[in-house]
Amino acid sequence: MSTLHEVGSRDAWRCWLCDEPVDPDASVNAGRGPSVDSGASPKGRKAVAGAERLAHRACNTRKGAVRPFVAWSPQLFVVDPAPIAATVERLTRKGGREVVARCPSRADAEEAARWLLDRLSRFAPELALTTQVEAGGGQFLLVLRAL
Numbered sequence: 180m181s182t183l184h185e186v187g188s189r190d191a192w193r194c195w196l197c198d199e200p201v202d203p204d205a206s207v208n209a210g211r212g213p214s215v216d217s218g219a220s221p222k223g224r225k226a227v228a229g230a231e232r233l234a235h236r237a238c239n240t241r242k243g244a245v246r247p248f249v250a251w252s253p254q255l256f257v258v259d260p261a262p263i264a265a266t267v268e269r270l271t272r273k274g275g276r277e278v279v280a281r282c283p284s285r286a287d288a289e290e291a292a293r294w295l296l297d298r299l300s301r302f303a304p305e306l307a308l309t310t311q312v313e314a315g316g317g318q319f320l321l322v323l324r325a326l
């Protein structure tokens with residue numbers, strides 16, 4: 180077990196689930212206050228040091244959520260976006276690649292790819308990932324691949 184302060188500093192006081200800042204001085208009883216999410220290790224993976232992550236109290240997966248939920252940015256033009264946390268869980272377990280979204284243009288797909296890699300560098304820092312944009316059927320597929 181790490182202290183809240185250790186986990187918070189390691190995660191740069193940013194919530195691993197919603198990607199928003201967490202105020203280290205907020206009350207731990209407030210919904211936006213800091214908490215340690217110890218359910219951060221995806222199912223099936225061995226518990227590792229560092230599986231504890233900083234989350235807002237209200238976002239913390241221990242508070243009843245079945246699995247972590249990571250939202251796609253509303254700024255992106257993505258069609259049928261895959262659930263991010265479940266995709267990361269599968270890629271961690273099995274490797275390989277998955278189509279995670281379809282986009283109307285290559286520029287949209289490349290923007291979504293940049294956003295996703297940046298987001299995942301904080302959500303799943305231990306997982307090495309790359310993205311690929313593939314044209315198909317008049318649209319562009321965003322592919323996420325485990326390295």
Ligand SMILES: [Zn+2]
Nearest residue numbers: 194197235238
């Ligand atoms: Zn949060």
